[in-house]
Amino acid sequence: MGQRIVRIAAGAVLTGGLCLFVAPGVVAGGPAYGQGSLKAEADPDSGLVRWHWQGQGLSLELAQLLPDQTRAFFMGRGFSAGQAEVVAEACVFQGIVRNTHAEEPIELDLARWRTRGRAGADRLRLNRDWQAIWEDLGVADSARIAFRWALFPTEHRFEPGDWLMGMVMVDRNPGDQFDLVLRWSAAGTDRRAVLSDLGCAGEGGGQ
Numbered sequence: 001m002g003q004r005i006v007r008i009a010a011g012a013v014l015t016g017g018l019c020l021f022v023a024p025g026v027v028a029g030g031p032a033y034g035q036g037s038l039k040a041e042a043d044p045d046s047g048l049v050r051w052h053w054q055g056q057g058l059s060l061e062l063a064q065l066l067p068d069q070t071r072a073f074f075m076g077r078g079f080s081a082g083q084a085e086v087v088a089e090a091c092v093f094q095g096i097v098r099n100t101h102a103e104e105p106i107e108l109d110l111a112r113w114r115t116r117g118r119a120g121a122d123r124l125r126l127n128r129d130w131q132a133i134w135e136d137l138g139v140a141d142s143a144r145i146a147f148r149w150a151l152f153p154t155e156h157r158f159e160p161g162d163w164l165m166g167m168v169m170v171d172r173n174p175g176d177q178f179d180l181v182l183r184w185s186a187a188g189t190d191r192r193a194v195l196s197d198l199g200c201a202g203e204g205g206g207q
Helices: 067-075 081-088 127-138 143-150
Strands: 026-032 036-042 049-055 057-062 091-099 106-108 114-117 120-123 155-158 164-172 175-185 189-199
Touching: 036 081, 036 189, 049 189, 057 175, 057 189, 067 081, 067 143, 081 127, 127 143, 155 164
Parallel strands: none
Antiparallel strands: 026 036, 036 049, 049 057, 057 091, 091 164, 106 155, 106 175, 114 120, 114 175, 175 189
């Protein structure tokens, strides 16, 4: 069987000192989350945290991004300093999703995901939300296209073995703590998992 081709969001692997997969540091194994397990790994130098949840045929990795990394990334793609600051004020992760099931495809729609925190429940910030903001701010078309390709797609179907990388933006502030409610479908069945005690990177580093 030939190798399956997967789409990686263009420009999603950031440079300039960003470590997507942090070096082995403090590792904490969590309890079962919807028939899955959650682990956190912290970089001993930056303090940035990467979470890895796996269960029910789905693997999700979320790596914290510093506001400064987000600013630099988008200023390098045509955003002004003021426009990039709008993104830096959000909670941004580098995300990787894999379908680890041997036979079943999975379907993902980020519009169904929710965060839960002290301020209540909220949804993710999706590409359509950001594009309305960029239109109001007069962001150039080329920069808006680069932004769209950097984000994790709102909807995607993963065949067995498929994986995809992109930025995931949560409607929380830098430094906030929250739970993330995942929803997806596999073989026509809705699946759900709750990842507890995630955190947004602050200006000074991870949680």
